[in-house]
Amino acid sequence: MGILIFSDIDGTLINSKQEVTPKTKLAIRKQIIKGNVFVPVSARMPKAIMSVVGEITKSCPMVAYNGALVLDEMGHILDSLFMSSSKAAKICSYIEGKNNGVVWNVYSDDNWYYFPGNNNDLVENEEKIVKFKAQPSSITEIAQLKNVHKILLMGTPDLLDATQKELRRLYPELYIVKSAANLLEVVVKRVSKGQGVKVIAQAFGMELKDCWAFGDNYNDEKMLQSVGHPVIMGNAPEDLKKKFRTTLDNNHDGIAAVLDSLN
Incomplete structure (x- = not known):
């Protein structure tokens, strides 16, 4: 049996141009040919994961929404952890009430909803990155969804730092973590990429x-x-680089540098 190779996408698998470089593609394909399994692990939705990974392989297991949705290589659900739509609607209402430039986005299964407010450029930028269109929505519509796998808040780093503190105080039962300086992820407490990779490994x-x-x-x-x-x-925050083995950054084929050194 081969090994499992888990990889984040944004800032890891893709470079700052949102591309998988030819060298990294080749390094991963060589591992797949050897019988190893490549598993994308991302805060993205499944369709937005495959918009990138589809360039490398046509089917693979995946961990989406930071671990809230785990799928096997056939797309069957291995794990699905979500918050109630009523709680998601309350959080979005709280964010909307602040009216401070933070934009809410809600993800349910493979759908992406957002509030069409003043900062639509933040959503448009994310659409370009993930190559997928968000659907304009409202708090009333969010409250009627079957379930919510993730809330994504977009805004300036300082605003999101303050929002993270406030939401952690108001919702201690949720896991609230930054995936980028301008992106704040909100999922249920048991959700993490660590939990997602455990499900895949099992x-x-x-x-x-x-x-x-x-x-x-x-x-x-x-x-x-x-x-x-x-x-x-190599492009990770300095405090994280002190904790783990470090490779080259995402613009210099950091993944390929490690995979090519494996026997």
């Missing part, structure tokens, strides 16, 4: 101590702590 009958993982930010930390071979990208 499904494959693999020991996590034999697995590899690549990441670049705070929402990758639990995944990196879970595996035997964690690697942090």
Whole structure:
């Protein structure tokens, strides 16, 4: 049996132009040919994961929404953790009431909803990155969804730092973590990339101590702590680079540098 290779996408698998470089694609394909399994682990929705990973392989298991939705290589659900739509609507209402430039986005299954307010440029930028269109919505519509896998808040780093503190105080039962300086992820407490990779490893009958993982930010930390071979990208925050083996940054084929050194 081969090994599992887990990888974050933004800031890790793709470079600052939102591309997987030819060298990194080749390094991952070589591992797949060897019988190893490549598993994207992302805060993204499944369709937005495949908009990137589809360039490397046509089917793979995946961890979406920071671990809230875990799918096998056939797209069957291995794990699904979500908050009630009423709680999501309350959080969005709180954010909207602040009217301070922070924009809410809600993800349910493979759908992405957002509030069409003043800062639509933030949503448009995210659409360009993930190559997928968000649907304009309202708090009333959010409250009627079946369930919510994730809330994503967009705004300036300082505003999101303050929002993170406030939401952690108001909703201690939720896991609230930054995936980028301008992105704040809100999911239920049990959700993490660490939990997601455990589900995948169990499904494959693999020991996590034999697995590899690549990441670049705070929402990758639990995944990196879970595996035997964690690697942090050269573009990661300095405090994370002190905790894990560091490779080159995402603009210089950091993943390929490590994978090509494996026998």
